[in-house]
Amino acid sequence: MSGEELPSTDIITLTRHVLSDQFRAGAVATGDLTLLLTAIQTTSKFIATNVRKARLINLVGLAGETNVQGEEQKKLDVLSNDIMINSLRASGKTAVLVSEELEEAVIIEDKYKGNYCVVFDPLDGSSNIDAGVNIGTIFGIYRIKPGSKGTIEDVLRPGSEMVAAGYTMYGSSANLVLTTGNGVNGYTLDAALGEFILTHPDIRIPPRGKIYSFNEGNAMYFHPPVVNYLNSLKFPPSGKSPYSARYIGSMVADVHRTLLYGGIFGYPDDKKSKSGKLRLLYEAFPMAFLTEQAGGLATTGTKRILDIVPTSIHQRCPVFLGSRDDVQDVLKFYKGGGGA
Numbered sequence: 001m002s003g004e005e006l007p008s009t010d011i012i013t014l015t016r017h018v019l020s021d022q023f024r025a026g027a028v029a030t031g032d033l034t035l036l037l038t039a040i041q042t043t044s045k046f047i048a049t050n051v052r053k054a055r056l057i058n059l060v061g062l063a064g065e066t067n068v069q070g071e072e073q074k075k076l077d078v079l080s081n082d083i084m085i086n087s088l089r090a091s092g093k094t095a096v097l098v099s100e101e102l103e104e105a106v107i108i109e110d111k112y113k114g115n116y117c118v119v120f121d122p123l124d125g126s127s128n129i130d131a132g133v134n135i136g137t138i139f140g141i142y143r144i145k146p147g148s149k150g151t152i153e154d155v156l157r158p159g160s161e162m163v164a165a166g167y168t169m170y171g172s173s174a175n176l177v178l179t180t181g182n183g184v185n186g187y188t189l190d191a192a193l194g195e196f197i198l199t200h201p202d203i204r205i206p207p208r209g210k211i212y213s214f215n216e217g218n219a220m221y222f223h224p225p226v227v228n229y230l231n232s233l234k235f236p237p238s239g240k241s242p243y244s245a246r247y248i249g250s251m252v253a254d255v256h257r258t259l260l261y262g263g264i265f266g267y268p269d270d271k272k273s274k275s276g277k278l279r280l281l282y283e284a285f286p287m288a289f290l291t292e293q294a295g296g297l298a299t300t301g302t303k304r305i306l307d308i309v310p311t312s313i314h315q316r317c318p319v320f321l322g323s324r325d326d327v328q329d330v331l332k333f334y335k336g337g338g339g340a
């Protein structure tokens with residue numbers, strides 16, 4: 001086969017990778033988390049397939065219902081939510097499920113009950129679906145508290161108590177990015193094999209980036225620290241280059257780029273949205289966990305996101321996350337001490 005590249009015969013699939021982590025964990029690991037992650041992988045493959053053919057089989061457009069946030073549900077949102085609930089319940093590994101699409105938490109019946117709770121946004125960035133822009137699934141996983149049978153209290157816990165978190169981005173390829181608390185790895189779906197293959201081992205976010213990602217259409221509502229911080233990026237001291245602006249408006253895609261290229265993603269609270277827009281449990285926590293595990297920082301501007309104790313499952317939270325030095329600059333503006 002001269003000139004032709006031979007295929008690798010030692011491919012690392014997501015399951016193989018998580019299993020090898022489990023071997024390292026020794027006696028503590030039961031294999032339950034691996035099985036739960038297998039269920040999540042299956043849902044991501046299903047959603048990826050349907051996102052790809054959505055236009056052809058009339059899956060885009062409205063499903064004619066509104067979700068708990070008062071937003072119109074798309075057909076793909078409904079489908080993605082259903083597959084996740086069904087698959088996670090059937091895995092036998094979950095006790096409590098929280099979905100962006102459902103007002104109440106789902107408490108799994110005894111027959112299928114396991115030891116984990118999954119909080120998720122089945123299809124985030126849904127306002128982008130019809131335009132074919134990248135969208136994604138975001139998830140966070142808690143282990144139920146010792147002695148608990150699985151109640152809402154098992155998910156009203158700080159993000160620092162999550163045991164795993166990740167997202168799958170549906171774009172030109174499907175990319176699943178995962179942390180189990182031991183760094184961050186990225187896997188790309190090989191559609192022919194039907195497997196997520198390790199393509200981005202040990203993702204480390206650069207300590208400083210050159211990109212900022214905010215919806216500046218909200219600038220008239222922004223509080224002074226945010227306005228001043230953004231001005232410092234656009235009008236840096238002479239000799240320094242201004243930052244580039246990139247805002248897709250799909251959290252998974254904006255965070256994915258931030259993890260790989262560095263820089264900062266922000267959705268602050270402002271005069272109109274008192275707590276910001278993004279949801280704490282299934283948007284801010286998983287992304288903050290991934291960011292910190294990749295060496296970055298995630299803050300509300302005044303406190304570490306992962307330290308927040310949620311009081312309700314759909315609560316919102318201001319978010320700034322990304323490269324360590326960039327996020328530290330924002331914190332300086334919040335403390336009133338200027339910036340870089």
Ligand code: FDP
Nearest residue numbers: 124125126127128215249250251278
């Ligand atoms: P969407 O409304 O399209 O579902 O929280 C959802 C989210 O998208 C995020 O994915 C995204 O980062 C943000 O909202 C975009 O909000 P704006 O349109 O207000 O910028």
